[in-house]
Amino acid sequence: MAFWSNLFTSKKASSTGKPPLSVQQRVSALKHLPPFLKLVWQTNPRMAFLNVVLRLFKAAVPLAMLYVGQLIIDEVISLTQVTGERELRYLLTLVAIEFGLAVISDTLNRGIALIDGLLGDLFANQSSIRLMEHAAELDLDQFEDSTFYDKLERARRQTLSRTILMSQVLGQLQDLITMLFLAVGLVAFNPWLLLLLLVAVLPAFLGESHFNERSYSLVHGWTPERRELDYLRQTGASDDTAKEVKIFGLSDFLVNRFRELSSQFYLDNKKLATRRAGWGSFFAALGSAGYYGAYVYIILQTVNGQVSIGQLTFLAGSFMRMRGLLESILNRFTSVAEGALYLQDFFDFFELQPRIHRKPNAPAFPKPIQHGFTFENVGFQYHNSERWAIRNLNFTLRAGEKLALVGENGAGKTTLVKLLSRLYDPTEGLILLDGIDLREYDPADLRREIGVIFQDFVRFQMSAGTNIAIGRIEEKSNQPRIESSAHQSLADTVIAKLPEGYDQVIGRRFNKGVDLSGGEWQKIALGRAYMRDAQLLILDEPTAALDARAEHEVFQRFAELTKGKTAVLISHRFSTVRMADRILVIENGQFVEMGSHEELLAKGERYAELFRLQAKGYL
Numbered sequence: 001m002a003f004w005s006n007l008f009t010s011k012k013a014s015s016t017g018k019p020p021l022s023v024q025q026r027v028s029a030l031k032h033l034p035p036f037l038k039l040v041w042q043t044n045p046r047m048a049f050l051n052v053v054l055r056l057f058k059a060a061v062p063l064a065m066l067y068v069g070q071l072i073i074d075e076v077i078s079l080t081q082v083t084g085e086r087e088l089r090y091l092l093t094l095v096a097i098e099f100g101l102a103v104i105s106d107t108l109n110r111g112i113a114l115i116d117g118l119l120g121d122l123f124a125n126q127s128s129i130r131l132m133e134h135a136a137e138l139d140l141d142q143f144e145d146s147t148f149y150d151k152l153e154r155a156r157r158q159t160l161s162r163t164i165l166m167s168q169v170l171g172q173l174q175d176l177i178t179m180l181f182l183a184v185g186l187v188a189f190n191p192w193l194l195l196l197l198l199v200a201v202l203p204a205f206l207g208e209s210h211f212n213e214r215s216y217s218l219v220h221g222w223t224p225e226r227r228e229l230d231y232l233r234q235t236g237a238s239d240d241t242a243k244e245v246k247i248f249g250l251s252d253f254l255v256n257r258f259r260e261l262s263s264q265f266y267l268d269n270k271k272l273a274t275r276r277a278g279w280g281s282f283f284a285a286l287g288s289a290g291y292y293g294a295y296v297y298i299i300l301q302t303v304n305g306q307v308s309i310g311q312l313t314f315l316a317g318s319f320m321r322m323r324g325l326l327e328s329i330l331n332r333f334t335s336v337a338e339g340a341l342y343l344q345d346f347f348d349f350f351e352l353q354p355r356i357h358r359k360p361n362a363p364a365f366p367k368p369i370q371h372g373f374t375f376e377n378v379g380f381q382y383h384n385s386e387r388w389a390i391r392n393l394n395f396t397l398r399a400g401e402k403l404a405l406v407g408e409n410g411a412g413k414t415t416l417v418k419l420l421s422r423l424y425d426p427t428e429g430l431i432l433l434d435g436i437d438l439r440e441y442d443p444a445d446l447r448r449e450i451g452v453i454f455q456d457f458v459r460f461q462m463s464a465g466t467n468i469a470i471g472r473i474e475e476k477s478n479q480p481r482i483e484s485s486a487h488q489s490l491a492d493t494v495i496a497k498l499p500e501g502y503d504q505v506i507g508r509r510f511n512k513g514v515d516l517s518g519g520e521w522q523k524i525a526l527g528r529a530y531m532r533d534a535q536l537l538i539l540d541e542p543t544a545a546l547d548a549r550a551e552h553e554v555f556q557r558f559a560e561l562t563k564g565k566t567a568v569l570i571s572h573r574f575s576t577v578r579m580a581d582r583i584l585v586i587e588n589g590q591f592v593e594m595g596s597h598e599e600l601l602a603k604g605e606r607y608a609e610l611f612r613l614q615a616k617g618y619l
């Protein structure tokens with residue numbers, strides 16, 4: 001019987017190859033319940049308090065009803081033995097009390113369900129907000145780590161299901177109190193009955209807890225695959241991918257992979273569910289045997305005249321209720337413990353801390369920048385890669401200059417920009433701003449003074465105006481500023497053609513959304529750079545989809561706008577690159593040469609070679 005041997009601390013790997021968790025781990029997961037309940041309480045203290053009070057009242061109702069029931073039956077029996085005039089007032093009062101209790105019980109149930117639902121909604125909303133806020137604080141490389149994604153995914157799934165945990169924990173406390181009340185009556189009659197009850201219910205509890213742990217391991221171990229399933233579902237049927245899925249005939253490929261993964265999960269789950277159902281029926285039969293044993297005992301006592309018929313109904317009723325309660329307490333205990341295990345994922349996510357954060361005593365950000373950014377022997381390795389994306393980089397981006405970065409695909413240009421904006425910190429070497437290590441400044445100050453438009457800028461499925469305002473979202477109501485940014489980035493001509501102008505939702509995701517061409521999107525995204533009005537502006541090839549004339553015009557306007565400001569341009573078009581004051585050529589992450597267009601051409605080395613290739617139409 002593998003079941004019994006696995007029950008406590010199984011070392012056997014589950015079907016997912018992950019060892020199931022031990023009882024110790026499960027019990028230790030319960031430590032997350034107090035902070036969880038604290039979060040629930042903080043969500044809305046008044047509602048939480050009311051919930052507890054209503055549940056306390058509800059806990060006392062079953063005992064009161066059973067007791068009144070006993071009095072009613074005994075009174076009925078004694079009245080049947082009376083001949084002549086019968087006094088019914090007492091009996092009718094008892095019935096009225098029982099009726100009152102029934103009404104109170106129903107009302108309390110409704111009230112508790114209402115507050116549970118409302119508090120649960122508030123809690124789910126607040127958890128989602130906390131999750132979004134915390135995710136926003138984390139570093140970019142944490143997002144690029146797949147184990148981080150698994151954590152985020154599990155935490156995201158938690159926000160809704162945790163509201164069920166809240167009702168379960170509170171329900172548990174309520175049932176425990178009801179049990180306590182009922183137990184007092186039962187123990188007074190015969191303490192052995194209580195023991196019989198435990199014996200009847202305990203195996204079912206252990207069985208449930210075993211299977212819950214298995215199903216947690218299964219679900220937990222399948223997180224990466226479930227993410228893949230979500231991805232496949234999304235890729236197979238979404239507006240973003242429909243074009244390529246059709247052209248390349250990818251539907252079967254995606255469907256087959258989905259079928260393969262989902263049927264593996266189905267089979268694993270089916271095996272577990274079937275075993276669970278089999279053992280569950282066996283344990284339920286054990287429970288019934290316990291109940292009927294106790295029932296026979298009480299009946300015999302009644303026949304022998306040791307207890308009244310009213311007491312018989314009270315005791316049998318209490319025993320039956322206690323069995324139900326104990327079963328649900330124990331079963332719920334395992335799902336509470338399981339919920340607490342998932343809570344671990346939830347709290348784990350919140351324990352992740354960004355490495356790039358504000359230090360105490362951060363120096364004031366220079367306004368204006370005096371000297372510029374100096375790279376001293378800078379090297380950078382992506383955390384998931386052995387390769388150095390950038391190495392031994394030494395140069396200065398002078399305050400007020402326009403610097404163009406040139407290099408082949410994968411040379412490290414975008415990486416350099418990410419280091420400048422502190423999306424990452426260098427693996428080795430230093431970046432200094434006006435002589436102070438960039439890491440000393442508050443990253444929020446730095447980012448406020450830098451505007452970057454990446455080549456893979458986000459196409460926000462929002463209005464055209466908001467898409468530009470995103471460059472400085474605090475100014476989202478400043479329509480003149482949005483319009484002047486749109487004018488400078490040539491987005492105004494695109495917006496003029498939209499039926500609802502600046503209020504037009506762009507992108508296809510939402511109803512009435514109008515999609516734009518690649519170049520039109522770029523003009524909108526470029527508007528963000530003008531909206532930003534930062535000390536350092538970086539354009540990382542956001543003009544690649546613009547036609548040659550539009551790009552030329554964009555950069556002429558850009559040069560005017562950035563007069564006196566520092567700017568970095570990345571472009572593969574030399575007609576654009578030559579507008580820069582200086583050009584930095586990098587290859588395989590290493591410095592190759594630096595100078596003005598004329599200087600580099602005169603030098604006749606790498607830049608000159610690339611320039612001539614493009615002039616001949618080879619690049």
Ligand SMILES: Nc1ncnc2c1ncn2[C@@H]1O[C@H](COP(=O)(O)OP(=O)(O)OP(=O)(O)O)[C@@H](O)[C@H]1O
Pocket residue numbers: 144382383384385389407408409410411412413414415416
């Ligand atoms: N998130 C990442 N994780 C791991 N490696 C990365 C990541 N991003 C980029 N790289 C690698 O770092 C190197 C430099 O990439 P980078 O994006 O900086 O090149 P680039 O010069 O901007 O190229 P392109 O002209 O194609 O945009 C490449 O080899 C790339 O594969």
